[in-house]
Amino acid sequence: MDDLKNTIASLPIYKGLSKPDLDSLARIASMREYRKGAIIFFEGEYCDGFYVVAKGRVKITKISSKGKEQILYILETGEPFGQLAIYHGDAFPATAQALETSVCLFFPKTPFLELISQRPALPMNMLAFLARRHRELTLQIENIALKEVPERLAEYLLYLCWEQKSLKTVSLPISKEQLAYLLGATPETLSRSLAKLVDDGMIMMDGKDISIIDEESLNDLARSMAM
Incomplete structure (x- = not known):
C-alpha cells in the first residue's frame, strides 16, 4: 500500500495532493504489468478505467480503414492515458500498446468518478494535462496537413x-x-x-x-x- 501511494504521489498529475487524497487514490488503484508488445486496450473496447505509466513506454494509435497505423502519442513515465473516455462515452477512442516491458497504474472508472465527486481537487492537474494533449494533437494534425x-x-x-x-x-x-x-x-x-x-x-x-x-x-x- 505504501509503495502504491508513493508511486501515485510521484506522478505530476497528482502533485501537491494531501495525504488523505493520496490515501483515497491508493485504495482504488492497482498495478498492472505488460510485456513488450502487449495490448493494454483496443480502440472501441469498453472503458472500465484509465491508466498512468509508472514505468516503461506506451504508444497510443489509431488504425485507418485501409489498415494503416497512425501513432498519436508516445507516453513516458508519469503520463496518463484513457482518461478522456471515463468522462465522455463508454469506449476507448484509440488503442494502447506497451512499447517495452511496462508497469501501469490502473484507476477503475466508477470508484474514481465517485471519489472526484467528493474531492473536486483531484482531477485539476489531469484537466491541465488533457488541455496540453489536445493542443499537441491539434498541432500534429496541422503538421500532417500543412507540412x-x-x-x-x-x-x-x-x-x-x-x-x-x-x-x-x-x-x-x-x-x-x-x-x-x-x-x-x-x-x-x-x-x-x-x-x-x-x-x-x-x-x-x-x-x-x-x-x-x-x-x-x-x-x-x-x-x-x-x-
Whole structure:
C-alpha cells in the first residue's frame, strides 16, 4: 500500500495532493504489468478505467480503414492515458500498446468518478494535462496537413533537442518504423528524408544517435510550409 501511494504521489498529475487524497487514490488503484508488445486496450473496447505509466513506454494509435497505423502519442513515465473516455462515452477512442516491458497504474472508472465527486481537487492537474494533449494533437494534425515529411522530421528532431536538453546530439527513443508512423509517413519516406538531411549537411547519424550539424537550417526547414 505504501509503495502504491508513493508511486501515485510521484506522478505530476497528482502533485501537491494531501495525504488523505493520496490515501483515497491508493485504495482504488492497482498495478498492472505488460510485456513488450502487449495490448493494454483496443480502440472501441469498453472503458472500465484509465491508466498512468509508472514505468516503461506506451504508444497510443489509431488504425485507418485501409489498415494503416497512425501513432498519436508516445507516453513516458508519469503520463496518463484513457482518461478522456471515463468522462465522455463508454469506449476507448484509440488503442494502447506497451512499447517495452511496462508497469501501469490502473484507476477503475466508477470508484474514481465517485471519489472526484467528493474531492473536486483531484482531477485539476489531469484537466491541465488533457488541455496540453489536445493542443499537441491539434498541432500534429496541422503538421500532417500543412507540412511535408522532411519539415515534420526537422520539427521532431528539434523537439528531441528540447526534451533531451541537448543541442548537439539526440537519441531516437523509438524505432524508425514507429517514428514514421508518428510523423504520418511510410518507413521508406522517412528513410529518404533522413538521408536528405544527412546529404544537406544538417545532421549526422550513428544508429539511433543523431548529431545536429546545422541547427539554423534545421530550424528554417521546420518552420517552412508545404506549397
